[in-house]
Amino acid sequence: ETGVTQSPTHLIKTRGQQVTLRCSSQSGHNTVSWYQQALGQGPQFIFQYYREEENGRGNFPPRFSGLQFPNYSSELNVNALELDDSALYLCASSLGGQGTEKLFFGSGTQLSVL
Amino acid sequence: GDSVTQMEGPVTLSEEACLTINCTYTATGYPSLFWYVQYPGEGLQLLLKATKADDKGSNKGFEATYRKETTSFHLEKGSVQVSDSAVYFCALSDRSPGTYKYIFGTGTRLKVLA
Numbered sequence: 001e002t003g004v005t006q007s008p009t010h011l012i013k014t015r016g017q018q019v020t021l022r023c024s025s026q027s028g029h030n031t032v033s034w035y036q037q038a039l040g041q042g043p044q045f046i047f048q049y050y051r052e053e054e055n056g057r058g059n060f061p062p063r064f065s066g067l068q069f070p071n072y073s074s075e076l077n078v079n080a081l082e083l084d085d086s087a088l089y090l091c092a093s094s095l096g097g098q099g100t101e102k103l104f105f106g107s108g109t110q111l112s113v114l
Numbered sequence: 115g116d117s118v119t120q121m122e123g124p125v126t127l128s129e130e131a132c133l134t135i136n137c138t139y140t141a142t143g144y145p146s147l148f149w150y151v152q153y154p155g156e157g158l159q160l161l162l163k164a165t166k167a168d169d170k171g172s173n174k175g176f177e178a179t180y181r182k183e184t185t186s187f188h189l190e191k192g193s194v195q196v197s198d199s200a201v202y203f204c205a206l207s208d209r210s211p212g213t214y215k216y217i218f219g220t221g222t223r224l225k226v227l228a
Contacts, residue, residue: 004157033216042118042203042218043158056215090157103150103216105157 003027004093004106012112013081021076021109023091030095032074033103034066037088049074078111086113116141120204120219127194127226135189135222137178137204145206147171147180147187152201152221161189161202194226 003026013019025032031050035043045058049068063079072093078085088110092103121136139145146165150158162171167182176191187204204219 035218040220042205042220043216045215045217048215058215092158102160102163103158105150105159107155107157 004091004104006091006106006109008109010110014114015081015083017081018079021089023074023106025072025093026104029093030072032068033092034076035090037090043090081113083113086111116208116217118204118206118217118219120222123223125222125224129196129226129228130193133191133194135202137187137219139185139206141206143208145208148205149178149189150203150205196226196228199224199226
């Protein structure tokens with residue numbers, strides 16, 4: 001069991017709305033990554049934050065944005081929700097931001113867009 | 115771009131059977147390779163990793179060897195248990211400067227019958 005917690009666990013929104021997902025990192029970790037996992041697929045990299053700065057981004061539109069706070073917790077914001085945004089959103093924390101370290105995943109937020 | 119391809123599931127085995135889940139990758143750099151496991155209702159957990167060619171990662175009876183010549187990282191276990199039932203993801207991380215993302219395969223569901 002990891003020390004990464006995500007909230008909420010489930011969320012239902014309608015198309016066009018905005019959503020904020022939250023993640024609390026494992027103690028001592030300074031890097032947070034967010035992934036989108038569609039049903040039956042592997043996680044897709046959205047972006048990574050290292051010491052409050054975005055330092056990597058996947059192929060997601062600008063309506064996906066994030067923040068990392070001084071305590072290294074993080075938020076994922078999605079504007080103008082689309083039906084295809086329905087997925088499990090996973091947060092992963094790590095130490096170092098170099099891309100080779102072990103990721104510690106939370107259990108995810110299941111987002112349904114109707 | 116970089117990619118990971120793993121065998122489709124589901125894979126159904128009897129307890130104590132041998133397991134092999136195939137994984138191949140495409141990468142322009144020199145990635146680290148990982149196997150993550152996802153149990154029902156939980157986030158992903160690192161199972162094992164290898165950081166350079168010919169390295170063997172091992173954990174909980176599972177093994178995988180980094181084969182650069184065949185660009186493969188197949189997961190093996192000599193005798194599976196019911197508790198091994200889960201979804202297994204092969205992944206790579208690109209260590210190129212400025213690239214800190216992990217790329218995951220689509221996952222292989224394993225079901226072990228008593």
